[in-house]
């Protein structure tokens with residue numbers, strides 16, 4: 001079992017902005033979702049975990065070894081797909097993987113070749129191995145990004161908003177790939193897409209404005225909201241009134257009709273009970289603790 005333990009982690013940038021406020025998390029094998037809106041601090045946290053920036057205080061411990069004391073230990077076991085991978089030079093997919101493999105210290109050339117060919121197969125890019133990566137579509141680039149992250153058989157894989165910009169089919173294919181690789185390693189997936197977390201992750205942390213708001217198993221978090229979510233179609237003009245009298249967690253246009261969703265421990269007359277979803281957990285969490 002691989003474990004990543006984060007204790008009381010704080011990160012303040014040079015300009016004085018605090019992007020991570022006292023995070024403590026324990027992450028084990030399987031897929032862990034880091035869910036939060038834009039600007040929540042997801043990339044800041046991921047860059048800190050992989051050692052690209054030092055925390056202001058707190059510790060990150062990977063397999064019982066403190067990352068700040070021994071940064072090479074996590075680096076040797078890490079695959080990272082940053083939000084802005086951005087490196088698409090005019091070289092073939094094969095040659096770029098070759099180059100990255102050497103940087104990762106895979107010294108034996110036949111071992112390197114084996115890994116590269118296997119990974120290209122795994123991410124469904126074998127037919128394109130001699131094509132230059134800058135000609136790849138968004139989906140192909142992300143799958144290439146996974147291949148480079150998997151070089152060297154990492155024990156912890158960190159992917160930052162990997163499905164942003166992918167079309168629905170590419171997104172499904174990419175998510176199946178993540179699901180496949182997450183069996184006996186830690187995969188940390190950051191996203192603002194609730195659905196991706198619901199489909200893929202056995203654990204989730206919801207973050208906003210640098211705060212860790214809630215964490216747990218998605219199904220359990222959802223069941224805590226059973227019989228507490230209520231919905232109702234209203235007129236646009238009534239919205240403000242409802243907002244001041246109820247705990248409105250979201251509003252949504254459905255076939256041009258405005259529906260509000262409210263949180264309440266007690267039944268609300270004139271509202272319809274709704275089965276809770278992870279989206280309700282997300283909106284409820286964000287509105288409860290702004």
Ligand SMILES: Nc1ncnc2c1ncn2[C@@H]1O[C@H](COP(=O)(O)OP(=O)(O)O)[C@@H](O)[C@H]1O
Nearest residue numbers: 013015017019037038039040041042043044045
């Ligand atoms: N290098 C930096 N210096 C100062 N502030 C930063 C820096 N990087 C990010 N931030 C700020 O930290 C907050 C969190 O950003 P980020 O971690 O990128 O969020 P997310 O990935 O969840 O969208 C944002 O308000 C952002 O403007």
Ligand SMILES: [Mg+2]
Nearest residue numbers: 042043083161
């Ligand atoms: Mg980000």
